[in-house]
Amino acid sequence: MQIGCTKKLLDYLKIQAVPVDTAIDPLFSWSANMIMVNQRRTIVVSNDASRYAFILYGIKRGDVKNIEILLLEGVRACLETMCFAPSIIEQYFQDCGEQVTFSKTANRSVVAGLNNVCEHAYFFFNRYSPEVLLQRQVIRYLNTNFLTVKTTEGSGYVHISDKFSSDIEQKYGQPLFRCKAAVFDVDLELDSTCHRRVLIPLNCTFREFHNVLQTLFGWLNHHLHDFWIERHPNGRLKYTLTGFPREFEEEGETTKDDSLVFLHDVFPQYREIIYNYDFGDSWIVHIRLHEIVDDYDKNHPVCLDWEGEAPPEDVGGRYGYAELLGILKNPEDPEYKDMMEWYRGSRHQLFDLGYVNRRLRNW
CATH class of the missing domain: 3.30.420 (Nucleotidyltransferase; domain 5)
Known part of the structure; x- marks a missing residue:
């Protein structure tokens, strides 16, 4: 060479x-x-x-x-x-x-x-x-x-x-791509269903996975995040991946930079983890391993299925989103005009599978 x-x-x-x-x-x-x-x-x-x-x-x-x-x-x-x-x-x-x-x-x-x-x-x-x-x-x-x-x-x-x-x-020539990938069921904790199923190569980092999740939910990456990989029997976090530097670790907790840990370092050893986004609104996303694909023929993620809309950024968390939906369903509500104006200014878009997969193509 x-x-x-x-x-x-x-x-x-x-x-x-x-x-x-x-x-x-x-x-x-x-x-x-x-x-x-x-x-x-x-x-x-x-x-x-x-x-x-x-x-x-x-x-x-x-x-x-x-x-x-x-x-x-x-x-x-x-x-x-x-x-x-x-x-x-x-x-x-x-x-x-x-x-x-x-x-x-x-x-x-x-x-x-x-x-x-x-x-x-x-x-x-x-x-x-x-x-x-x-x-x-x-x-x-x-x-x-x-x-x-x-x-x-x-x-x-x-x-x-x-x-x-x-x-x-x-x-x-062909076939050009072949890699190990995983299918994940991704569910956002809401009063209603918000589900995505995604197929993604296992050679991506958790920082890249974070960006994929942002695309799946139509979020704008305005806030901090981390991944909860494992807990102690008493419920305290044991193993965490973070997207921001920490001055110190909690006792008994191992924290790693999510840009240096790849999906294949965690899966399939772990079957379920949690993605925590926006520590104010505290969006909790359950990520469950559905299956491992040994011969995936693409080099980018694909959203396979979906159900339910995701909330916009800065809506006030799970309960703030429920309140927003209640107001928007009632044009007679005194807060309807202000909330509709806020919602339109939030740049939030309804889920479009074709658009999402085009964005994932150039991840």
């Missing part, structure tokens, strides 16, 4: 570059640069054909001796994040070779693309974790940018992830 490095990175690695092999298909060639993010050395690596990228964050001198292993691990993480079939992943490594060679960057076009990826990488400075070098949890976010491509009508734009997927498909 050819890794084209900038002079800055080559100097840091203290590696003598070999000549660039221009005969290598850009699909099998990657380029790398080193930048500073949060005062930490960060290596940004992108594919020469599609700019699909990954991040090594907080590199130190002691990590240099393992740089080849780290780079190969990063490329594999990209392929796995895309949910490519295991047979395609193994064929890719056979075709590009698992022996890493370091060259200078291939050409100006590749350097321009790499610089663009580096600029994009700065936007996610608050998502990087010092606990790990390979930032698997940001791979999907990092590759949501657009790429200019030539078309029969001139030029157009395509998501970097879609370009990477298209390149792999042209090389290896």
Whole structure:
């Protein structure tokens, strides 16, 4: 596998570059640069054909001796994040070779693309974790940018992830995707039914799962959240995943960053967990594992079924929502006009399965 490095990175690695092999298909060639993010050395690596990228964050001198292993691990993480079939992943490594060679960057076009990826990488400075070098949890976010491509009508734009997927498909054909996924029954505690059934790859983080749940309920991610994984026999929380930093943990409670824990780390060991959103309104969502799917043929979530509307943000919790519904059903109520005006300004939308699945397609 050819890794084209900038002079800055080559100097840091203290590696003598070999000549660039221009005969290598850009699909099998990657380029790398080193930048500073949060005062930490960060290596940004992108594919020469599609700019699909990954991040090594907080590199130190002691990590240099393992740089080849780290780079190969990063490329594999990209392929796995895309949910490519295991047979395609193994064929890719056979075709590009698992022996890493370091060259200078291939050409100006590749350097321009790499610089663009580096600029994009700065936007996610608050998502990087010092606990790990390979930032698997940001791979999907990092590759949501657009790429200019030539078309029969001139030029157009395509998501970097879609370009990477298209390149792999042209090389290896179908079936392109195959991964382990899970079907969850998701129920919001209300006086009425509010149910969603969703199929989602197990290689996503709980932070990404949080975003999926926001889409399923039409919420706007305005508030804090956490996941309650396990309780002590006395009912106190034992194992929690959180989306915000805590100064300390409660005695007997283990708290982890939900962006660093993947669904496959929790399921199927646990069959039911709780998602707690908006600590003021306190929305309690029961998430029950329905089944594991071993050969899911997509790389994104799909809402399979639904029943009942979800409440809007900031309505005052379960009882505030019940009060809102009661007022809106009675135009003669003295508060009807004010509440209707508030509801229209809440930007809340009624559930539309097609719209939700289009949003989940680009999660």
